[in-house]
Amino acid sequence: MKGIVFTEFLDMVETTISADAVDDVIEAARIPSGGAYTAVGTYDHKEMVSLVGALSEYSGQPMPDLLHQFGRHLFGRFVALYPVFFEGVEDALEFLARVEGVIHEEVLKLYPDAELPRFEARWTGPGALTLVYRSPRHMGDLAHGLIEGCVAHFGDPVSIRRQRLPDGAEEFLLARR
Ligand code: HEM
Incomplete structure (x- = not known):
């Protein structure tokens, strides 16, 4: 999965919760990349599942709700970027x-x-x-x-x-x- 999807996900966490939440979620997700994404890089899509799971633990919101929310956020970013x-x-x-x-x-x-x-x-x-x-x-x-x-x-x-x-x-x- 392209890095842009990950950077936008972390951007959503930062703007809707906080920069500290981004660090906590990355740490709790225990992902091979360590969360150092670049927009043009490519990463295992399972890292996204781990990040959403960690955000779910952090926020108490179910994973499907978070993916919906992320989809809406991502579309807004696509409007701005493309x-x-x-x-x-x-x-x-x-x-x-x-x-x-x-x-x-x-x-x-x-x-x-x-x-x-x-x-x-x-x-x-x-x-x-x-x-x-x-x-x-x-x-x-x-x-x-x-x-x-x-x-x-x-x-x-x-x-x-x-x-x-x-x-x-x-x-x-x-x-x-
Ligand atoms: C300007 C509009 C859009 C752009 C620029 C765009 C771009 C992208 C990019 C860059 C990826 C990541 C590919 C990868 O990770 O390797 C992606 C994945 C995806 N896109 Fe789009 N997309 C757009 C609109 C949409 C819309 C409207 C939908 C839904 C109807 C959609 C559904 C998805 C889904 C579900 C994925 C995740 C990969 C998967 O399901 O296998 N995209 N898109």
């Missing part, structure tokens, strides 16, 4: 339909070793989009938070329903209200 991906995109569903074929495609050009999930996007009606998420890293909670962050960013009211498919994939049913 404004070009937002040019000409009118709304949240249009943006989300482009994650696989345009956005992550461009991410792969920037970071050829990025480990990206698969998103299958299907329009099921006007204003209704189904996104199926598949990843060996099983970060459905993070995906959910990113989707929530995207909906919040564009500000259009979109309902999000999530269900697990028999093969373990996560399906997000998005509908403009």
Whole structure:
């Protein structure tokens, strides 16, 4: 997993709790890198699981809630860091339909070793989009938070329903209200 995901996670801990919390969480997570991440480096995604687990212990919040929160935070950072991906995109569903074929495609050009999930996007009606998420890293909670962050960013009211498919994939049913 790219270092940018880790640096943004630690940034969230620092801004929502404190710099001391960052040190405590890194220490408690006992991660091989020791928490010295650079944005362009690549680290074992299991370190993210360890960090979120340590933050959960520290804050008393369940891990899925923290991953949601992190997804929303991360989306806000993507808006600031990659404004070009937002040019000409009118709304949240249009943006989300482009994650696989345009956005992550461009991410792969920037970071050829990025480990990206698969998103299958299907329009099921006007204003209704189904996104199926598949990843060996099983970060459905993070995906959910990113989707929530995207909906919040564009500000259009979109309902999000999530269900697990028999093969373990996560399906997000998005509908403009
Ligand atoms: C401007 C928008 C976006 C950018 C720049 C972006 C970029 C990235 C980057 C750099 C990674 C890390 C790859 C790695 O660790 O090797 C990543 C992973 C990920 N992205 Fe995106 N992304 C964007 C939007 C989204 C959205 C909207 C979603 C959800 C629908 C999403 C879902 C994910 C998930 C869940 C991962 C974690 C890896 C996995 O699940 O296997 N991304 N993305």
